[in-house]
Amino acid sequence: QVQLVESGGGLVQAGGSLRLSCAASGRTSGTYAMGWFRQAPGKEREFVAAISRASSNTYYADSVRGRFTISRDNAKNTVNLQMSSLKAEDTAVYFCAASLGLLFGVPNIKSYKYWGQGTQVTVSS
Helix, strand or coil: EEEEEEECCCEEEECCCCCEEEEEEHHHHCCCCCEEECCCCCCCCEEEEEEEECCCCEEECCCCCCCCEEEEEECCCCCEECCCCCCHHHHHHEEEEEECCCCCCCCCCCHHHHEECCCEEEECC
């Protein structure tokens, strides 16, 4: 089992920045990739970004590429999402997720076995 706890969400004005963190505990040695997803009210959960275990590969949704940066520190078992130039449409609950193998592809929810409880990000326009 892997436990994930997100932090860093909050209220920010459009154009501002936020840094989300995800702390992993438990049997983290088996995790292959880590990802961030988000879910806005009334919408499906969508892929935001992902990073491979060795940080050699990063992936981004088109909507956030160039504005968000994902990183990880395996020694500390943390994954971060630096969000800049935030827009009102970035408002959502952000979830951290851990994958044991991207069998269904990077942006597919089915590829991720463990999930955090989510942290709210609200961008005011």
